Amino acid sequence: xxxxxxxTRSSMPPYEEYIEAIKPLxxxxxxxxxxxxxxxxxxxxxxxxxxxxxxxxVNGHMALExxxxxxxxxxxxxxITTPFTxxxxxxxxxxxxxxxxxxxVKLSDGTIDENGIESLITPRTAAIVPVHxxxxxxxxxxxxxxxxxYGLKVIxxxxxxxxxxYKGKGIGAYGDASIFSFxxxxxxxxxxxxxxxxxGRKMYEKLYNxxxxxxxxxxxVAEVGANAKMNEFCAIMGLxxxxxxxxxxxxxxxIHDLYMDLLKDIKGIEFxxxxxxxxxxxxxxxxxxxxxxxxxxxxxxxxxxENNIFSRKYFYPITSDQACFKNxxxxxxxxxxxxxxxxxxxxxxxxxxxxxxPERITRVIKETGDLL
Ligand SMILES: *Cc1c(COP(=O)(O)O)cnc(C)c1O
Numbered sequence: 001x002x003x004x005x006x007x008t009r010s011s012m013p014p015y016e017e018y019i020e021a022i023k024p025l026x027x028x029x030x031x032x033x034x035x036x037x038x039x040x041x042x043x044x045x046x047x048x049x050x051x052x053x054x055x056x057x058v059n060g061h062m063a064l065e066x067x068x069x070x071x072x073x074x075x076x077x078x079x080i081t082t083p084f085t086x087x088x089x090x091x092x093x094x095x096x097x098x099x100x101x102x103x104x105v106k107l108s109d110g111t112i113d114e115n116g117i118e119s120l121i122t123p124r125t126a127a128i129v130p131v132h133x134x135x136x137x138x139x140x141x142x143x144x145x146x147x148x149x150y151g152l153k154v155i156x157x158x159x160x161x162x163x164x165x166y167k168g169k170g171i172g173a174y175g176d177a178s179i180f181s182f183x184x185x186x187x188x189x190x191x192x193x194x195x196x197x198x199x200g201r202k203m204y205e206k207l208y209n210x211x212x213x214x215x216x217x218x219x220x221v222a223e224v225g226a227n228a229k230m231n232e233f234c235a236i237m238g239l240x241x242x243x244x245x246x247x248x249x250x251x252x253x254x255i256h257d258l259y260m261d262l263l264k265d266i267k268g269i270e271f272x273x274x275x276x277x278x279x280x281x282x283x284x285x286x287x288x289x290x291x292x293x294x295x296x297x298x299x300x301x302x303x304x305x306e307n308n309i310f311s312r313k314y315f316y317p318i319t320s321d322q323a324c325f326k327n328x329x330x331x332x333x334x335x336x337x338x339x340x341x342x343x344x345x346x347x348x349x350x351x352x353x354x355x356x357x358p359e360r361i362t363r364v365i366k367e368t369g370d371l372l
Contacts, residue, residue, distance in 0.1 A: 005309045005357050009350040010184040011248045013240035021236045030232065034212075037235035041190075044242055049163065049180075050170030051197040055207040056235065060159045060181025060194035062228040064092035066210045067177045067196045068127070070203065071153050073098060077126035078330070080152075082112040083318035084337040085131040089157045090319040093129060101125070102320045102331035109136040109272050110286075110340055116332050117146050127153040132161040132171060133315075134284045136274040140166065140174050147175075155179070158197075162188045163249065165279045172197030182238060187252070187283045188245050190238035193230050248351040252282035255353050259285055262362040266371065268293025284314070288343040294369035297343050303368040309361055314346040 012018075025031055038056055046054045057063040068079075079093045083102045093100045103116045112130040128147055130138045138156070147154045154175035158164075162180055164171040172178040182193035196207055209216060214225030241248075263269050270288040274280070289297040297313070304311050318337045319325060347361060366372050 001308050002360065003308065005348050005361070007310050007312050007346065007348045008185050009352070010189055011187075011241060011244065011351045013237075013244060018237065018240050021240055022233060025232055025236075032229060032231040034208075034229065035232045035235070037232045037239060038230055041230075041235045041238045041242075044239065045195065048242060048245075049172050049197060050165060051172040051178075052199045053197065053201070053204050054172075055196045055198075055204060055211070056230040057179075057194045057196060057211055058228045058230055059192045060179060060183060060186075061088045061092060062211075062226065063179040063181070063194035063196045064088065064129075064155070064157060065095055066207060066226065066228055067155050067179050067198075068092055068096045068098070068129070069210060070196075070206050071127065071155075071176070073126040073153070076124070078122060078124045079127045079129050080112075080117055080120050080125060081129040082131050082133070082337070083320035083331070083334055084110055084315055084340060085133060085157065085319060086159070086315065087319050087322060088159075089129060089131055090322075090325060094325070098126070099124075100320075100325070100329050102329065102334060102337075104332050104334050105133075105337045105340065107336050107340065109274050110134065110344075111136050111138040112143070113336070114139040114142040114146070117143070120330070120332060121146075121150055121152075125150065125152060127155060129155050129157060131157040131159075132164065134272065134286055135160045135164050135276070135281050136272060137161070137164065137166050137171065137276050139275070144175070159186065159194075160283050161281070162186060162283070163245065163281050164276065166277070170197070173199075177203070187249065187281045188238070188241055190230065190234040190241070193234050193238060249281050251351045251353075252349055253280075254355070255349050255358060256282045256285060258355055258358045259347065259349075259362075262358055263287065263365070266293070266366065266369070268369065269365070282349065285347045285349040286314070286344050287347060288340070289345060290343055294371065297345050300365055300368050301345055304361065304364055307360075307364045309348065309364060311348065312346045313341075313344065316341045316344070
């Protein structure tokens, strides 16, 4: 059996670098509760991500839950969102006692179809939660125009969009807030972690309370908060990884370009296009196995697996079709989301992947389509 190829592999700093960096913790014994490194990582990420403000959170999911919570939307309000995403997006809305309302997505890039949003708005609509899926940038201008017209909050799930920029600003500088995931499988990781980006110190204080039990003083708890703080070991992992993130993205780009060379002329294999103007982080390599290809997406997935290559049907099924949400919420006809979800396959891509691996993967794909 050929060597196993997993869909991703976590980026890690050199061992000695991390060990050196955590040594001071044995002097101070200050290992969590907004320590020195938590502060330092917030400072560095604010610059790297080109955002006005940032609050570190224990993971991306809690970042989204708390970002939504921070706007105090009336219970039972509706939130227009996309079903073509990781389940976390929909969970975060429902766990805030809000109702997701599903809009379809665009065939070109998989992001929410801005032309469908207005028809879903009712007097109960309070917010829009779009996703920059695979790092593809949503139609920010149009979404903002609609939000302004109807007085809605916009909270972007930017979990896939670390380091992506748009018109000279960080992607996290748009909307009322954005969230990032620093999970081990993402382009930049803090082992587990995440962040909310936004504008204004007032929101910083609000999120500080929400992630720290609502505690405002030794004897004062002023609101109902969670525990969603990032600890110092994770913050230091982030500081170490951040030094190497540009190399990591460059390494991913090489693999991306190689895949494109190998796959671009295969009939029936298609790719998303984006409006990113070159700002990409190469977090994922999604392909669409269309009807013109000689085999189905599932056949390609299975054949890769038989060859010890692990791709992912990311995202299948769409979240609105999952058992916990099915037939519970309003939606548009989700035909494009369902179609994409039946065709998409994300191929292995990670920092330090060798060039031989895309070649081996391409061979198996061609074989499945009877092209060898
Ligand atoms: C990874 C991810 C999340 C959740 O982030 P975690 O850090 O894993 O909690 C949310 N939304 C999307 C689109 C993601 O890919």
